[in-house]
Amino acid sequence: MSSLIISITSGKGGVGKTSFAVNIAVALAGRGKKVLLVDGDLGLANVDVVLGLNVRNTIQKTVEEGADPETLLVRVSPGFSVLPASSGVAELANLSMEEQAYLTTSLEQMVDGFQIVLVDTAAGIGETVLWLNNWAKDNIIILTPDPTSMTDAYALIKVLNHRYGRDTFYLLINNVKSRNEGDGVFSNLAQVLGRFLNITPIYLGCIPQDASVTAAIRKQQPFLIGQPDSRASRAIMGVAERIIGMTP
């Protein structure tokens, strides 16, 4: 089975990347998809802390000792598993190319049983971020209407395009005041991408500002579960439909 492997990345930190990743994973699992969330952010080790997960092994150790890579996965709910950052995902980029190639094979094996694999990367454009983005088959770039977020998103797309020749990017605008604002940010960025990099991005939609989101983050709970009827949750469900449309 070939799975959809999508990175969720932003350039700038604090734009709601991990929150989006967790909620979209919950939404996709809720729509009956088998979802794996790969936490590529070792610096903060977000996902496993948020979900209170406990990890015993690393990818490298698994390969060296021949253990079943499946033991690395943590099952959150029947359709939703997590591969925590502390399992060594984020360290992959710092290995030699041969080691990378070898370990990637075990990653690919793990991924095989899932229909949708989401890779939550760290912020910035460091080696690990670039490597994970290039490993993923598709890239979702998440940004807010904030100028620095737009610039960083643009810079990330530019470097992925220059370095790896990648040219398909899905844009998600987070934290917008209105749909109009989100659409405006997208079309502006799309214009610049088209003009300077000859890239036509794909619009995944926008997520509105929502007080219930902030409340859920404080409670360390996906807002999709806490406030399923909020505007943000409805927007997430819409994005989930679009992602399901991408499945082969």
Add this chain to the structure above:
Amino acid sequence: MKRPALTADIWHHIKDIVAPYPVRQLLLTGDHDRLIGLLLLQNGRSSDEILQTLAGGEKGVYPKTGERPASIKISEVVRQLQSLTDEIVRLKNLSQTDPLTGLANVRYFRELLATELDRVSRTRLPCSLLMLDIDHFKSVNDTYGHENGNVALQYVARVLKQELRKIDVAARYGGEEFVVILPTTGLVKAVEVAERLRLAIKKEPPVLKGLPVTITASFGVAMAFALGDMTAEVLIKMADEELYRAKKEGRDRVCHVPLSRPPKSCQVTVEERAQLFGLNSGKQM
């Protein structure tokens, strides 16, 4: 006539021919006549020939109703399979081999490289490509004659065959130029291999017109590794550019693409920034 063993390789060809028919099942159930029929039919034999073969031209192939197939019939099946597959293997080899050196020809090389690059994008395992060219081959030809030029080409081909692993593919790319596909091999290892080949070619000079003549070669090395759109053309071009560099820098050496690609500037230019924030809208388009 000596018969080659029914190797896994030959089996592979047989399966190719009769797919989608359940050969194994036909063999196991003893339905050998149908099996041979399928094989013959798919190899372009006329239905008359097939009927003749099945109707007793070959004793024992056609079991009487209710009769258990005896072992002699199985060996007959095997013989037929072998003569067919021998022919297939022979034709396949002919269409894939460079007659002078016995290495793969360009056409087959391109086919294999495309398959390897598919594997690279599927498995994210690297694959390297060596390109080598005999140094001053024109003067070898001019001094010792074309016959001896051919001997030099065959000599290099022999060294390649001796030094490479089973999974590697060496091909004659044209003239005095050769290519080697190194599957699941990263750049560092590929450069080592190239260096080893370079030394091996120099080591035992072939005898041309009664004289040992030292042959050297220049190498270019490139690697495909989980890149978005790495095509065969791009990879060949990269290796070729490195080979050109090796020639220019004095020959008898290995040049390769940088070990880690230097990151291109990802700085957002003033123009890009300006348009991102719509400050420059007058200048757009």
